Amino acid sequence: MRIVVCPDSFKGSLSAKRAAEMMTAACQQVNKEAEVFQKAMADGGEGTVEALVFATNGHYVHKDITGPLGEKIRASYGVHGNEPKAFIEVGNTAGLVQVPEEKRNPYETTSYGLGEMLRHVIDDGFQEVIIGLGGSATNDGGLGMLTALGVTFRDAEGKPVGMYGKDVLHVAEVDVSGIDPRLEQMTIQVASDVDNPLCGELGASAVFGPQKGATPSQVKELDQALDNYGTLLEKQFGRPLKTIEGAGAAGGLGAAFLAIGATLVSGASLVGETIQLEEAIQNSDLVMTGEGKSDVQTLYGKAPSYVASLAKKHKKPVLLLSGAIDDPEFRLNEVFSAVSSIMNKPMTLHEAMAQAETLLYEQTVRVLTTCLSSYNNESL
Numbered sequence: 568m569r570i571v572v573c574p575d576s577f578k579g580s581l582s583a584k585r586a587a588e589m590m591t592a593a594c595q596q597v598n599k600e601a602e603v604f605q606k607a608m609a610d611g612g613e614g615t616v617e618a619l620v621f622a623t624n625g626h627y628v629h630k631d632i633t634g635p636l637g638e639k640i641r642a643s644y645g646v647h648g649n650e651p652k653a654f655i656e657v658g659n660t661a662g663l664v665q666v667p668e669e670k671r672n673p674y675e676t677t678s679y680g681l682g683e684m685l686r687h688v689i690d691d692g693f694q695e696v697i698i699g700l701g702g703s704a705t706n707d708g709g710l711g712m713l714t715a716l717g718v719t720f721r722d723a724e725g726k727p728v729g730m731y732g733k734d735v736l737h738v739a740e741v742d743v744s745g746i747d748p749r750l751e752q753m754t755i756q757v758a759s760d761v762d763n764p765l766c767g768e769l770g771a772s773a774v775f776g777p778q779k780g781a782t783p784s785q786v787k788e789l790d791q792a793l794d795n796y797g798t799l800l801e802k803q804f805g806r807p808l809k810t811i812e813g814a815g816a817a818g819g820l821g822a823a824f825l826a827i828g829a830t831l832v833s834g835a836s837l838v839g840e841t842i843q844l845e846e847a848i849q850n851s852d853l854v855m856t857g858e859g860k861s862d863v864q865t866l867y868g869k870a871p872s873y874v875a876s877l878a879k880k881h882k883k884p885v886l887l888l889s890g891a892i893d894d895p896e897f898r899l900n901e902v903f904s905a906v907s908s909i910m911n912k913p914m915t916l917h918e919a920m921a922q923a924e925t926l927l928y929e930q931t932v933r934v935l936t937t938c939l940s941s942y943n944n945e946s947l
Contacts, residue, residue: 568598568600568601568602568852568853569601569602569604569850569851569852569853570594570601570602570603570604570851570852570853570854570855570935571603571604571606571844571847571848571851571853571854571855572587572590572591572594572603572604572605572606572855572856573587573605573606573607573608573844573847573848573854573855573856573870573874574586574587574590574607574608574855574856574857574858574870574871574888575608575609575610575614575856575857575858575859575869575870575871576609576612576613576614576858576859577857577858577859577889577890577920577923577927578613578858578859578860579859579920580859580890580919580920580921580923581859581923581924581927582607582614582617583607583608583609583614583617583618584605584607584614584617584618584621585924586607586857586927587605587606587607588605589924589927589928589931590855590857590888590927590928590931591603591605592928593927593928593929593931593932593935594855594931594935596932597932597935597936597939598935598939604847604851605621606622606842606844606847607621607622607842608835608838608839608842608844608856608870608871608873608874609699609758609834609835609838609870610701610758610760610833610834610835610838610868610869610870610873611699611700611701611757611758611759611760611834611835611837611838612658612699612700612701612702612760612834613656613658613664613701613702615654615656615658615699615701615758615834615838616643616644616645616654616655616656616659616699617645618838618842619645619647619654619697619838619841619842620645620646620647620648620654622841622842622843623647623648623649623650623841623842624648624649625645625646625647625648625654626645626646626648627643627644627645627646628643628644628645628646628653628687628691629641629642629643630642630643630644630683630684630687632660632680632683632684632687633677633679633680633683633715634661634665634680635660635661635662635663635665635666635676635677635678635680635704635705636665636666636670636675636676636677637677637679637730637731640665640680642659642660642680642684643659644656644684644687644688646693647841650695651692651693651694651695652693652695652696652697653688653691653693653695653696653697654696654697654698654699655681655684655685655688655696655697655698655699656698656699656702657678657681657698657699657700657701657702657703657817657820658699658701658702658703660678660680660681660683660684661676661677661678661679661680661681661703661704661705661711661712662702662703662704663702663703663704663778663779664702665704666704671704671779671780672732672779672780672781672785673704673705673706673707673732673776673779673780673781673785673789673818674731674732674733674785675731675732675733676704676705676706676707676731676732676779677705677707677710677711677730677731677732678703678705678707678709678710678711678712678817678818678820678823679711679712679714679715679730680711680715681711681712681715681820682711682712682713682714682715682716683715685698685712685715685716686715686716686747689747689749689750689753694752694753694754695753695754695755695756696753696754696755696756697756697757697758697837697841698755698756698757698758698824698829699758699834700757700758700759700816700817700820700821700824700834701759701760701816701817701834702817703779703817703818703820704779704818705732705779705817705818705820706732706771706772706775706776706779706781706789706793706818706819707730707731707732707734707735707818707819708735708765708771708792708793708796708797708800708818708819708820708822708823709819709820709822709823709824709826710728710730710732710734710735710738710796710823711730711731712820712823713746713823713826713827714730715730716746716747716750716827717745717746717747718741718742718743718745718746719741719742719744719745720734720738720740720741720742721738721739721740721741721742722737722738722739722740723737723739725740732789732818735789735792735793735796736788736789736792738792738795738796738799739799740799741799741800741802741803742803743803743804746827750827750828751828753828755824755827755828755829755830756829756830756832756837757813757816757821757824757829757830757831757832758832758833758834758837758838759813759816759817759821759831759832759833759834760833760834760835760868760869761813761815761816761868762812762813762868763775763812763813763814763815763816764809764810764811764812764814764815765793765794765797765808765809765810765814765815765819765821765822766790766793766794766797766809766815767790769815770790770793770815771789771790771793771814771815771816771817771818771819771821772785772786772787772789772790772793772818773786773790774815775815775817775818776789776790776818779818793819793822794809796819797809797814797819797822800822800823800826803826804826804827806825806826808822808825808826809822811825811831812831813825813831816831833868833873834868834870835868835869835870835872835873835874836873838870839873839874839877844874844877845877845880845881848874848877848878848881848883849881851883852883853883853884853885853886853938854874854877854878854883854884854885854886855885855886855888855931855934855935856870856871856874856875856885856886856887856888857871857887857888857889857909857927858870858871858889858890859889859890859891860889860890860891860892860893861887861889861891861892861893861894861899861906862892862893862894863894863896863898863899865899866898866899866902871887871889871903872902875887875902875903878904879902884904884905884938885903885904886903886904886905886906886907886934886938887899887903887905887906887907888907888908888909888927888930888931888934889906889907889908889909890908890909890910890919890920890923890926891908891910891919892906892907892908894906905934905938907930907934908930909923909926909927909929909930910926911926911929911930
């Protein structure tokens, strides 16, 4: 029997890699002769680099960069194990998890370190990079990142502005003459699971600003500032940006990447293609995936729904195991062969997260045992 385990991370408790390891161990307990293929998944958010490094037998390179609050931090990028390709994650260069809750304020955060990490990748000789765009602490429209790459932003008096979110409010001029020319030789793919535009009711500030600490007045000011900022970028880079799907991802970093010629793609599909997930599913008998919480949003670009689409394409049963299920209309059951929460009794969120490894292991055993008792190997 061939089983593909391809979970996303259980945010805050289990990385995708660790979740895959626990599910694999459980599968092997139920059927010691089973061939289990681990394909840790991600959709551009937390754990994207880890999933790609793990799946390709790659490694990490550590660098000193500027953190989201302007402090110096030690961060890393990943390297593909078989190809000259680098992986960068916004979450560990300008990530919300790097900012203490009491300090979360998009006026005071910057994406400058992301630009520094991209420069390091270029310095180290890579011409192809995949960037996981989720989990940012910023709402600076990529001003910090572009500044690190050599773009100069000036205010109405012609003076250079700073690199933080608040500085976007004062941008009146964009000078791209100093941008790193090596970017023209780069192939940059940006993995994202959102399709928001840069501005407006569905834009970066309105939708994602509050979770990064933005007050209602800041949301309004940042949205207006990004509208002006986006217009200036469009003029200087000569391409539409503001209304393109995904431009508002990661506090407007999507627009900045589009400006320098990057391609925005579905995070789940990009990760899936890189780890050769479809080939594994095509040659499997059963597919198992999971995530921290599953609801109707799971069906829109999240890693488990991408896994389910591949399983359906190749007519393979696919099981979803999640930390919590919030699906009163049973929409998930239209996509997955079976849906199951790993919680086996009433417990608090804190208790569930603390016991996530054990709960996932035990529920995988239960679900697979039930599956095997219901279907013989020929029907699987």
